Amino acid sequence: MQFDAPAGSNIFDDARIVGKSTPRIDGPNKVTGTAPYAYERHDVVADQAYGWIVGAGIAKGRITSMELTAAKAAPGVIAIVTAPDTQPVGKGMDNHAPLFGGSEITHYHQAIACVVAETFEQARAAAALIDTNYDRSTGSFDFDAVRASAPRSGEAETLGDFETAFAEAAVQIDETYTTPGQTHAMMEPLATIAAWDGDKLTLWTSNQMITWAKESLGDILGIDSANVRVDSPYVGGGFGGKLFIRADAVLAALASKAAKRPVKIMMQRPLVANNATHRQATHQRIRLGARMDGHITALSHQNWSYNVEGASGETATAQTAKVYAGANRLTAEYCATLDLPEGNAMRAPGEAVGHLALEVAMDELAEALGMDPIELRVVNEPDAVPGNPGKRFSDRNLVRCLREGADRFGWSERSATPAARREGRWLFGVGVAAGYRGAPTCKSGARVHLADGRIVVETDMTDIGTGTYTIIAQTAAEMMGVPLDHVTVTLGDSSFPASAGSGGQWGATSSTAGVYAACVALRRQIGEVLGFDADDARFEDGSIVAANKAFRLADAGTLSAEDTIRFGKFKKDYDVATYAGHFCEVAVDAYTGETHIRRMLAVCDAGRILNPLSARSQVIGAMVMAAGAALTEELTVDTRFGCFVNHDLAGYEVPVHADIPHQEVIFLDTLDEIVSPMKAKGVGELGICGPGAAIANAIYNATGIRVRDYPLTLDKYLDRLPAIA
Amino acid sequence: MKAFTYERATSPEQAAAAVAGRDGAKFIAGGTNLLDLMKLQIEAPTHLVDLQDLGLDKIDATRDGGLRIGALVTNTALASDDRVRAQYGVLTRAIVAGASGQLRNKATTAGNLLQRTRCPYFYDTNLPCNKRAPGSGCAAAEGFSRQLAVIGTSDQCIATYPGDMAIALRLLDATVETVMPDGTGRSIALADFHRLPGDQPWLDNTLAEGELIISVTLPKPIGGRHIYRKVRDRRSYAFALVSVAAVLHDDGTGRVAFGGVAHKPWRSEEAEALLPQGAGAVVERAFAGAAPTDDNKFKITLADRTLASVIAEARS
Numbered sequence A: 001m002q003f004d005a006p007a008g009s010n011i012f013d014d015a016r017i018v019g020k021s022t023p024r025i026d027g028p029n030k031v032t033g034t035a036p037y038a039y040e041r042h043d044v045v046a047d048q049a050y051g052w053i054v055g056a057g058i059a060k061g062r063i064t065s066m067e068l069t070a071a072k073a074a075p076g077v078i079a080i081v082t083a084p085d086t087q088p089v090g091k092g093m094d095n096h097a098p099l100f101g102g103s104e105i106t107h108y109h110q111a112i113a114c115v116v117a118e119t120f121e122q123a124r125a126a127a128a129l130i131d132t133n134y135d136r137s138t139g140s141f142d143f144d145a146v147r148a149s150a151p152r153s154g155e156a157e158t159l160g161d162f163e164t165a166f167a168e169a170a171v172q173i174d175e176t177y178t179t180p181g182q183t184h185a186m187m188e189p190l191a192t193i194a195a196w197d198g199d200k201l202t203l204w205t206s207n208q209m210i211t212w213a214k215e216s217l218g219d220i221l222g223i224d225s226a227n228v229r230v231d232s233p234y235v236g237g238g239f240g241g242k243l244f245i246r247a248d249a250v251l252a253a254l255a256s257k258a259a260k261r262p263v264k265i266m267m268q269r270p271l272v273a274n275n276a277t278h279r280q281a282t283h284q285r286i287r288l289g290a291r292m293d294g295h296i297t298a299l300s301h302q303n304w305s306y307n308v309e310g311a312s313g314e315t316a317t318a319q320t321a322k323v324y325a326g327a328n329r330l331t332a333e334y335c336a337t338l339d340l341p342e343g344n345a346m347r348a349p350g351e352a353v354g355h356l357a358l359e360v361a362m363d364e365l366a367e368a369l370g371m372d373p374i375e376l377r378v379v380n381e382p383d384a385v386p387g388n389p390g391k392r393f394s395d396r397n398l399v400r401c402l403r404e405g406a407d408r409f410g411w412s413e414r415s416a417t418p419a420a421r422r423e424g425r426w427l428f429g430v431g432v433a434a435g436y437r438g439a440p441t442c443k444s445g446a447r448v449h450l451a452d453g454r455i456v457v458e459t460d461m462t463d464i465g466t467g468t469y470t471i472i473a474q475t476a477a478e479m480m481g482v483p484l485d486h487v488t489v490t491l492g493d494s495s496f497p498a499s500a501g502s503g504g505q506w507g508a509t510s511s512t513a514g515v516y517a518a519c520v521a522l523r524r525q526i527g528e529v530l531g532f533d534a535d536d537a538r539f540e541d542g543s544i545v546a547a548n549k550a551f552r553l554a555d556a557g558t559l560s561a562e563d564t565i566r567f568g569k570f571k572k573d574y575d576v577a578t579y580a581g582h583f584c585e586v587a588v589d590a591y592t593g594e595t596h597i598r599r600m601l602a603v604c605d606a607g608r609i610l611n612p613l614s615a616r617s618q619v620i621g622a623m624v625m626a627a628g629a630a631l632t633e634e635l636t637v638d639t640r641f642g643c644f645v646n647h648d649l650a651g652y653e654v655p656v657h658a659d660i661p662h663q664e665v666i667f668l669d670t671l672d673e674i675v676s677p678m679k680a681k682g683v684g685e686l687g688i689c690g691p692g693a694a695i696a697n698a699i700y701n702a703t704g705i706r707v708r709d710y711p712l713t714l715d716k717y718l719d720r721l722p723a724i725a
Numbered sequence B: 001m002k003a004f005t006y007e008r009a010t011s012p013e014q015a016a017a018a019v020a021g022r023d024g025a026k027f028i029a030g031g032t033n034l035l036d037l038m039k040l041q042i043e044a045p046t047h048l049v050d051l052q053d054l055g056l057d058k059i060d061a062t063r064d065g066g067l068r069i070g071a072l073v074t075n076t077a078l079a080s081d082d083r084v085r086a087q088y089g090v091l092t093r094a095i096v097a098g099a100s101g102q103l104r105n106k107a108t109t110a111g112n113l114l115q116r117t118r119c120p121y122f123y124d125t126n127l128p129c130n131k132r133a134p135g136s137g138c139a140a141a142e143g144f145s146r147q148l149a150v151i152g153t154s155d156q157c158i159a160t161y162p163g164d165m166a167i168a169l170r171l172l173d174a175t176v177e178t179v180m181p182d183g184t185g186r187s188i189a190l191a192d193f194h195r196l197p198g199d200q201p202w203l204d205n206t207l208a209e210g211e212l213i214i215s216v217t218l219p220k221p222i223g224g225r226h227i228y229r230k231v232r233d234r235r236s237y238a239f240a241l242v243s244v245a246a247v248l249h250d251d252g253t254g255r256v257a258f259g260g261v262a263h264k265p266w267r268s269e270e271a272e273a274l275l276p277q278g279a280g281a282v283v284e285r286a287f288a289g290a291a292p293t294d295d296n297k298f299k300i301t302l303a304d305r306t307l308a309s310v311i312a313e314a315r316s
């Protein structure tokens, strides 16, 4: 099915199942342990051996020797695959750091061996017996040291004459904000079971993008990707860290070949931060020039980041072109090359940290103008994409998000003067931020089977904890007129039709649209079998009404249909995005500077919300992650050793329940006709775009202290808190 | 983790002898610290002597009005004991400020005292660390030291004792009773139990090889307001940046001990005598001679401000 024009009215406008809060159908399996994650798939293949990954102990240099005698002789050891004895494997999609093979070390904890043994404990113990010697070379690990000389990546985007307009602006803000590296810290680390059958390879793994995974494995291993099957029905969180193939899958495949047995590997938690990918640190300079009435006349956002050779930085300016009006503009990205681990996608890449700067700069501008921060944003609401009058916003309700949020949150009670509200030892403050996140779509296919009046859906789409099973079941149930429990959804298998996969918050709307397309095809087949015009029929409660005649779905027998939704060029005339107003109240301890979040609110504009229950979970989860980014999360680089030192969950502090006492999410009742037949946009990344800045602005409102280096830990402002008696 | 043998001790004396008589033997109590370290091969005992059958899990009144806490009493049991809650509130508060419910259910009194540092370099066997690999150097001294000690450090090691319970025990003048491998016993004041790193940073405490803790004794209650304030980056499940244990009396006198600042619970009787003069005077004296790094010098300001907050709370 080709989606070539705005959606117009369709079945989902009168939906009975789609758009209704529906508990996730895989929920009972998950809470009873019967939804197995990759490492727990004990039943898929017999005789699984355990692999343990050895990470390099240096960040740059060469392996000069690896002594394996003791390890090979250790109890239970079946095979040891080492990097020096392996030809470097190829690279798949978006692999920049080497995955495995050869003696060259380019980053800390790069995989240098995999030990396979009968038990996990034996593999681990044997791995500790490997004695590796290195020839270290000096590397470049210090972002601050190289930042100033980082080359620009891509063209700078300019509009009008920024410098002149900024110089002439009545009010100017010129501030620099920094964000540190972050790790995905998904609950399920990267994990894979691999088994060979002749030249056919099956991987039971944890991956967000099945089609990419399958194709990449062909390139990486130098085999025909047609011989690869990837299966990933449950993913315990990915956040972008599982978009591409990483060492767990490569080593499972290589080790399984060497061991001549299926091999399972879970990347050890302490390796994840340095072996796999992370969100890179940024250094962002924002300049805003405005008239006294608040209109922005000059807007510049420059962002410095880094990556390994040949890969791009964390593009923090991503949202800046679209959020606010302003005739004179300059945005630019600079990317240094460092010998740190590879930077790659993490939830709302670019935007998540871009908002931490831009939305604080807006708060600073509002204060400089003596203007309410919401009014400032409203005044600067653009009519069309700035600098691109031909490009319209498909459906944009940012102002409503902010206004309705303000009502709901009690914004009018905010003191515009900072540090004005104190109760006992607590300083109270509130903050707001806007959120913008693009809503892309990708072609997505599905197959639907009908038998005995029941529906089975097959697509290689993934459920990374997002609720995909449920929204796909809702879509199929709606289309085929059957109750939800008559639909079985099977996901994540590369033998199923290729889907959009889960990433960039495109998954929900694309994959359900693919299922819609397949269901349209199935309805037509049913119409042919039973003799009615499917496009004019109503499918409801297991029956079909067409031209005043009734049919029973079950009478159509056994049928299958497959289709793929493809998105047409007409979308290029639109900026299709999601919007949010984020609000937060904090209390800061006037003595110690500890920040306690008191309540958070997100008002989201994302078109039709397919399942408000799971969409809410997406948004509150993202808000938690934003709170972590604002307050605690930081990969600390040791520039001598070239590694992230705090590479476990004790040292890298994500929020705990006690940090998040109260969250509320409101979805506007909007529809976006441009995005897809579902008129729905994703929310999984919208939720992390803005809340961190709202927290930062609330801390400022509470204390009158502006800290521009994230995370906002108390050591950065303790000496500026009110004097103690 | 290296393979090890295992036995269940039958008496304290037998346990002590079993550990002393064998190279690389160690006691295991709740296992919540030891097993984690064994997985990383930071500890690699060849033999474990399990203490769970020794009946050391009781809290008894002592003749002079205090409490004797068995070495195997869990953190949960100790924190929730009615006598402890009523008369040694600072101890209950310190314990529940630590770890998580599940860990406290497993963690024991002796094991808690002996938990090892949380210095990140201690946990990465690729990196230098004098505490883990004597003579390899101290990566933290010029590295990431935000969490580490500001006082009592040496050029060999700047790690902290990371725990909470011991800060309250130090405040309460607790003593640790032990059994030696030869069957004799001794009593160690908590003040002398943990040691400073000096030039032997691998030694955390003054226990001898095979010396078994059998109990910790609290002297009779001292009254006053009992406060434990733990300042950290998130609201639970994190180690202290700074913690303050205090017992404060209406006349402004009291006791105060600091956690998260040194290789041992940090209390100076001389400094706490200045409590009537306010937090600033106490902290100035208690932290005289501090040698913080750029990363962690905020801890002294934080100690000052936290103590001020504790004093204000006691007054209110």
Ligand SMILES: Cc1cc2nc3c(=O)[nH]c(=O)nc-3n(C[C@H](O)[C@H](O)[C@H](O)COP(=O)(O)OP(=O)(O)OC[C@H]3O[C@@H](n4cnc5c(N)ncnc54)[C@H](O)[C@@H]3O)c2cc1C
Binding pocket: A650, B026, B027, B028, B029, B030, B031, B032, B033, B034, B035, B036, B051, B071, B097, B098, B099, B100, B103, B106, B107, B108, B109, B110, B111, B112, B113, B114, B115, B162, B163, B164, B165, B211, B212, B213, B214, B237, B238, B239, B240
């Ligand atoms: C995730 C996490 C978070 C934590 N957070 C905190 C926190 O915030 N605050 C805090 O204070 N603690 C915290 N802890 C540490 C926790 O309190 C300790 O792990 C626990 O108290 C150790 O007790 P255990 O009985 O399990 O000791 P074990 O692990 O069994 O033993 C620890 C050591 O003590 C020795 N030992 C045990 N019993 C005896 C004995 N009777 N005589 C002589 N030697 C003995 C063992 O040989 C071993 O060397 C945390 C731990 C974890 C894993």
Ligand code: SF4
Binding pocket: B117, B119, B120, B121, B122, B128, B129, B130, B131, B132, B137, B138, B139, B140, B141, B148, B156, B157, B158, B159, B201
């Ligand atoms: S501070 Fe102590 S524990 Fe940390 S690296 Fe230095 S020697 Fe090791």
